[in-house]
Amino acid sequence: MTQGPATPLPPPKERRRLRVAGSFTQDQIAARVGVTRKTVRAWENGRTTPRGRKREAYASLLAELATDAADSPLRTDDPVAPAAASASASAPSEPPPAPGPVPVPAPERHPPPSPLTPSQAFDALYAFCSPALVRQAYLLTGRRELARESVERAFELAWQRWPEVAVDPDPAGWVRAAAYEYALSPWHRFRPRYRHPEAPPADAPDRALMDVLLHLPPPHRRTLLLYDGVGLDLPETAAETEASTPAAANRLLRAREAVAARLPELSDPAELTRRLAELASKERLRAAKPLTVRTCSERRARFWTRAAIAFTVALIGTTALSLRSAPTRYEPPVAPGETVRGVPPRVAPGALSEAEVELRAKLRGETVNGPEKLVPLGP
Incomplete structure (x- = not known):
C-alpha cells in the first residue's frame, strides 16, 4: 500500500494571518480540528507539522478561511446595501452625472504600535507563565518551596539569555524546560533544606x-x-524531554499503567488530566514579582562575572610568579648516594696501643710554637 502525497499547507505565518483575519481564536481552531490549543500554537509557530487526518482537516479549514478572506470585500449580503438600494429607488429619477475620475480615498494611517522594551516583554512572559509553571513544578517534586525556586531560577536564566529567549519560537517552552531541569536535579537531595519531605496534601485522594x-x-x-x-x-x-517519539510513548504508557495500578479510577486519561489540574490548583503557590526576579538575575550575573575575573587574575598572578621564580639554567639533580665498600667498621674508644702511644709522644715532642713550625727543615 503506497502513501499519497501530503496535503499542501501555507507557511506558518500565513496560517496565523488567516486565523486572525477570520476572527478565530486558537481554542476555536483546535476545537474544529480536534486537537489542543498548544498544538495549534505549535503549528502556527512552525515547531511541528500536522499529519494524517488532522493535516487534511487543518488544510481544509485554512482553505475555507482563505476563501472567506478573498471574498470579504465583494460580499453582497451587507445590511447597508438593501437600504441604499431602496433609498435610490424611492428618489426621483435624475440624469446620470457625467463620467469623471473616481475619487480614491486616502488610506488611513495609524501610528505603528511602540515595541515593548525587554523588561516589559519579560514581565509579560513571567506574568503569563509563572503561575502554571509553579503548579507543574510542584507536581514534579512534591515540594512547594522547590517549585517556586525552580521557576524563579528558570526565569533568572531566561533574563540572562534574553536575546536568545526573545527570538525563540516558543519562549514559554524554553522557560518550562529550564524549570523542569532544575526541579528534577538530583543534587537537591544533598541540600539541608530539602533532606526532609514536606507536608503532603490535606485530602486523602490528593x-x-x-x-x-x-x-x-x-x-x-x-x-x-x-x-x-x-x-x-x-x-x-518527545522533543522537550530529549527523547525519540517511540521512547516518549513508551514512558507515557508505563506511567499511566503505574498510576492505574494503584488508582484504578484514574485509568481514563481524561479523568487523570482533570485530577492533575485539581491537585495543582488546590495549593496556594505564588512566585516572586518580576522585578525581584530580574534584580536577582542581574545580581547573580554580576557575582559570577566578578568571580570569574578574580579567578582569572589569580591564575595570571600565579603564572607570573612561577615564571619569575623558575630557574633560568639547567641544574642537574643531586646524584643518589652509593654504598662505599672497604671502610673498616667504627670501634668504640678504648686504651691506646703501644704504636699509638709512641706516635703521640713523637708529635708532641716535635711541635714548636710560632710560625717556625711551618718552615721546612733542610737536609
Whole structure:
C-alpha cells in the first residue's frame, strides 16, 4: 500500500494571518480540528507539522478561511446595501452625472504600535507563565518551596539569555524546560533544606495521587505531566524531554499503567488530566514579582562575572610568579648516594696501643710554637 502525497499547507505565518483575519481564536481552531490549543500554537509557530487526518482537516479549514478572506470585500449580503438600494429607488429619477475620475480615498494611517522594551516583554512572559509553571513544578517534586525556586531560577536564566529567549519560537517552552531541569536535579537531595519531605496534601485522594507521582521515575513523571497535564502532543513531548517519539510513548504508557495500578479510577486519561489540574490548583503557590526576579538575575550575573575575573587574575598572578621564580639554567639533580665498600667498621674508644702511644709522644715532642713550625727543615 503506497502513501499519497501530503496535503499542501501555507507557511506558518500565513496560517496565523488567516486565523486572525477570520476572527478565530486558537481554542476555536483546535476545537474544529480536534486537537489542543498548544498544538495549534505549535503549528502556527512552525515547531511541528500536522499529519494524517488532522493535516487534511487543518488544510481544509485554512482553505475555507482563505476563501472567506478573498471574498470579504465583494460580499453582497451587507445590511447597508438593501437600504441604499431602496433609498435610490424611492428618489426621483435624475440624469446620470457625467463620467469623471473616481475619487480614491486616502488610506488611513495609524501610528505603528511602540515595541515593548525587554523588561516589559519579560514581565509579560513571567506574568503569563509563572503561575502554571509553579503548579507543574510542584507536581514534579512534591515540594512547594522547590517549585517556586525552580521557576524563579528558570526565569533568572531566561533574563540572562534574553536575546536568545526573545527570538525563540516558543519562549514559554524554553522557560518550562529550564524549570523542569532544575526541579528534577538530583543534587537537591544533598541540600539541608530539602533532606526532609514536606507536608503532603490535606485530602486523602490528593495524597494518594501525589504519592503515585513521586514514585514514578523522573523521565516518566515528566512525560506524563507534559502530555496529560500541560496538553502537549507526543512529538512535542518527545522533543522537550530529549527523547525519540517511540521512547516518549513508551514512558507515557508505563506511567499511566503505574498510576492505574494503584488508582484504578484514574485509568481514563481524561479523568487523570482533570485530577492533575485539581491537585495543582488546590495549593496556594505564588512566585516572586518580576522585578525581584530580574534584580536577582542581574545580581547573580554580576557575582559570577566578578568571580570569574578574580579567578582569572589569580591564575595570571600565579603564572607570573612561577615564571619569575623558575630557574633560568639547567641544574642537574643531586646524584643518589652509593654504598662505599672497604671502610673498616667504627670501634668504640678504648686504651691506646703501644704504636699509638709512641706516635703521640713523637708529635708532641716535635711541635714548636710560632710560625717556625711551618718552615721546612733542610737536609
